[in-house]
Amino acid sequence: MTLTISPVAFKLGNLSVKWYGVIMAVAIILAVSMAIVEGRKRQIESDDFMDLLLWAVPIGYVGARIYYVIFEWNYYSQHLDQIIAIWNGGIAIYGGLLAGLAVLLVFCYKRMLPPFLMLDVITPGVMAAQILGRWGNFINQEAHGEPTTLAFLQSLHLPNFIISQMKIGGIYYQPTFLYESFFNLIGLLIILFLRHKKHLFKQGEIFMLYLAWYSVVRFFVEGMRTDSLYLMGSIRVSQMLSVILLIVVICLFIYRRRVVKPKWYLDGSGLKYPYSRD
Template identity: 75%
Template sequence: MFLALNPVAFQLGNLSVKWYGIFMATGVLIATTMAIIEGKKRQIMSDDFIDLLLWAVPIGFIGARTYYVVFEWGYFSQHPDQIIAIWNGGIAIYGGLLAGLAVLLIFCRNRMLPPLLMLDIITPGVLAAQILGRWGNFMNQEAHGAQTSLAFLQSLHLPEFIIKQMNIGGHYYQPTFLYESFFNLIGLILILALRHKKNFFKRGEVFASYIIWYSMVRFFVEGMRTDSLYIFNVIRVSQALSLVLFVAAIIFVIYRRKQGNVAWYLDGSGLKFPYER
């Protein structure tokens, strides 16, 4: 009889350290490291990314939980004690991204940093963290798609441990976590391969490319999931938001391209480095 992989990595007394948290923490570390390395090339100090991290991560989690609670208010209005019970699950990545974006804009305003350049620098790392974070869903056997067959999963030539983990309650399910993680990895490789090509990205277009790619992937993967949040029980929230973000990012790129005085991404920050606070 198959036993699912344990979502708990290890115990510290009464504290259970879960793989989901380890993947999330590792993703944050990778994203920060990538931003610091790239930031030095664009004349942005490493302290700025570390300080941003200290604000963006906790507020991002609050945003992710708030987003989830709002669209599941029918349940939480009847169980208000569960609103802060994040350890029982229930966060939405779009909520975290929107909250993180708000923090970054305020942070850049206070530090007098170019916000679009900061977004260009950090978003590849954010995408890398998302790719890794989906494997936390895998360990928890969540964020999966509809019921499928063993034969179908085997036809995808998946490793045996993935196929076995998709056996939930005696039935096999679509590994939508894997689809999103895989196609986002392709997007990350493309962005990293292209962002240092001379006169390829205008400032803000690395970020826009991330939005275009991720929203496209999420739109199609969300349509396969069985745990979507809905508007009026009809429209999948993440699909609607993905469509809005996709169109907005395309319009942004067209608008920037029509402006003749927009800096290229490789032009740097325009700040003296190191610069005074």
């Protein structure tokens, strides 16, 4: 017997509260909590993270939607009323990350906070939120891969509830949400294990390690998905962006190590001082 998980967590009168929203709310709380705990060690006030949250989350969602609409413009140009209908689905994580990054840079400039240090501090929380957020896709039975077989899923020794949820319309699909979540968890554990090692990370390099790790993971997972956004026919947008980000990260790492020579991460402080590039 196959049992699937309903996308609706509970109802409040006529209002249906979906698991996706619940999971995303928990993911945001987790991300902020992790940032606040680490921020105390770097002399960054908890209010800074809370204020950043108020701007980054809504603008991040807008950025994620705009990114999606741009690469699905053939459809939305004919259905303009659907552009704001985010409740019908259609956001892209890369768009949210890029919008969130822009908000953080402006925020740090206004608050006189070192941007690379802030990025390092919030990175593990962002990763944790992504890991958790993919389970919202799992419940919605979206962001999956190509059709597969029950035998293959069983060979992965997956729990029955995951296998059951991967049966959509009578067909089993690759659980790409799980692949991305799992490998990002490995990346998160590596960062948490290494980030407090002395003379290992310069400011900004924890964030760059995350970008490099996620770019590689997303490149391979994206190649398995059935809902990719495409550019010029056969080029998957997320794969192209993953390659670009990886190249940028490598170049930025070399440049900052050789030319900028920033402070060590563990020597970083968020105590208010006139803004500088490091």
